[in-house]
Amino acid sequence: MPTTRPPLGQRDTLLKMRHVEKTFGGDIVALKDMNLTVNDGDFISLLGPSGCGKSTALRLISGLMSPTSGQIEWTGGKSKDDLGVVFQEPTLMPWARVADNVWLPFRLRGVSYNEVRDDVLEALKLVGLEKFQRAFPRELSGGMKMRVSIARALVTKPRLILMDEPFAALDEITRHKLNNDLLALREAIGCTVIFVTHSVFESVFLSDRIVVMAARPGRVIRELEVTAPYPRDEMFRTSPEYAAHCREASDALHQAIGEAA
Numbered sequence: 001m002p003t004t005r006p007p008l009g010q011r012d013t014l015l016k017m018r019h020v021e022k023t024f025g026g027d028i029v030a031l032k033d034m035n036l037t038v039n040d041g042d043f044i045s046l047l048g049p050s051g052c053g054k055s056t057a058l059r060l061i062s063g064l065m066s067p068t069s070g071q072i073e074w075t076g077g078k079s080k081d082d083l084g085v086v087f088q089e090p091t092l093m094p095w096a097r098v099a100d101n102v103w104l105p106f107r108l109r110g111v112s113y114n115e116v117r118d119d120v121l122e123a124l125k126l127v128g129l130e131k132f133q134r135a136f137p138r139e140l141s142g143g144m145k146m147r148v149s150i151a152r153a154l155v156t157k158p159r160l161i162l163m164d165e166p167f168a169a170l171d172e173i174t175r176h177k178l179n180n181d182l183l184a185l186r187e188a189i190g191c192t193v194i195f196v197t198h199s200v201f202e203s204v205f206l207s208d209r210i211v212v213m214a215a216r217p218g219r220v221i222r223e224l225e226v227t228a229p230y231p232r233d234e235m236f237r238t239s240p241e242y243a244a245h246c247r248e249a250s251d252a253l254h255q256a257i258g259e260a261a
């Protein structure tokens, strides 16, 4: 099914980071003068070497931390329903069943399970786990646990989903499968995603924009567009176009590593 997203350059602005700087302990400059525009419908990867401030950028956007200077401005303001977050670890409650784990963002707002039962089941269906609603996390594989974590992030239908290396701990086959499923999910619900990764291949497969960052101090050094249309599948993964984008992203990443050395 072709996407109905406007092309890059014609999307409405969701948020802007303006001259954002974050320092820790007075002298660790985790991010310096970061400027980033996130548009409705973008799939953005933050790609860069360890320590370049990718997770810090996500935490600032999520509001878990405040910038030392600069601003993060949401178009029309930000509400508590605007964000879903997925971490590298699924961070599920082991004593709670799958459906109760997915209900958590509502429970924290005082909303009963019965009020949002349909939303919970719909989110589980979107990640292919509707039959596992009564299972406990220990009964699931690593990939399935991550799917539950994704269902929990999207159950409130957020405008923006932040994903911090969600598939880094998974084996390659599971990772490819979840990459495919994530794109299918995005087509189904039309969400905006910011995805942190070290992987050139993953960033090219998933994103329409790749923001390449360098460390010491953490900063954006390049922005690349991956113009290949969605939906993307195994054909794209083996195409010359994919290889060309990977080469471009890899060169930018090497530049980022060289600049930090």
Ligand SMILES: Nc1ncnc2c1ncn2[C@@H]1O[C@H](COP(=O)(O)OP(=O)(O)OP(=O)(O)O)[C@@H](O)[C@H]1O
Pocket: 024, 025, 028, 029, 030, 048, 049, 050, 051, 052, 053, 054, 055, 056, 057, 218
């Ligand atoms: N709470 C903190 N206190 C002190 N320094 C911090 C803190 N959080 C991050 N840093 C430092 O800020 C810099 C950026 O860290 P950050 O975790 O954002 O990088 P990253 O690109 O996500 O790294 P990785 O890919 O290894 O997860 C690093 O030098 C890190 O040590």
